Amino acid sequence: SAVISQKPSRDICQRGTSLTIQCQVDSQVTMMFWYRQQPGQSLTLIATANQGSEATYESGFVIDKFPISRPNLTFSTLTVSNMSPEDSSIYLCSVADRDKNTGELFFGEGSRLTVL
Amino acid sequence: RKEVEQDPGPFNVPEGATVAFNCTYSNSASQSFFWYRQDCRKEPKLLMSVYSSGNEDGRFTAQLNRASQYISLLIRDSKLSDSATYLCVVDSGRGFKTIFGAGTRLFVKA
DSSP, rough: OOOEEEOOOOEEEEEOOOOOEEEESSSSOOEEEEEOOOOOOOOOEEEEETTTSSSSEEOOTTTTTTTTEEETTTEEEEESOOOOGGGGGEEEEEOOOTTTTOEEEEEEOOOEEEEO | OSSSEEEEOOEOOOEEEEEEEEEEEEEETTTEEEEEEEOOTTTHHHEEEEEETTTTTTTEEEEEEEETTTEEEEEOOOOOOOOOEEEEEEOSSSEEEEEOOOOOEEEEOO
16 A cells, blocks of 8 residues: 655635645655546546656646646645636545556545635 | 446435445446545545456445446445445556546435
8 A cells, every 4th residue: 555645735725826735655656646626526637647757637637737746756746826716626646556556546635725 | 428427326325224336437448447435525545446257345245247338336234434425436448547437425324
């Protein structure tokens, strides 16, 4: 298993500002994933963060809006840029249990963002 | 059509009841299937993987029908602590991307 720490756990932000969410894993992992879970909805993959290369974004998500850093195998950040109320959501960091190749995903506790 | 579709719920059942959740997926190339549980204001956690032969873990039984592209989860002898949202999760058939269903909420009442 993996232990994932995210911060901040929650924040309230003003429209037009940006927020960076940090994700720390207790072991080295090849891929880290960033998900969004809007109120009452399921999880949507934003992007896959690979160490040493640019993140791979899913349809509907762009680097200018959600820049991602992956400086090493245990850490990643997601920035939500130029926020609007529509960005209010829970943002979750995730890693895959690739060592065991089970396909299981482990999640951080999430960062609950409210944009006013 | 959504890639992963689940019963809309919510399911309200008394303690001790048996409840079944259904899920269908659209991509025949999918190879891995899971049920996750998400408690209110918590992150999702793996409940069980779903294998072609079906698998059981205590009160929980998961079934997979590849021909119909259908997955099910059966909970027997429901407990109050089973109250949660149950997410059907399927791999996309492309690398490590996984697709989450919208989830089915279960409320078990005394």
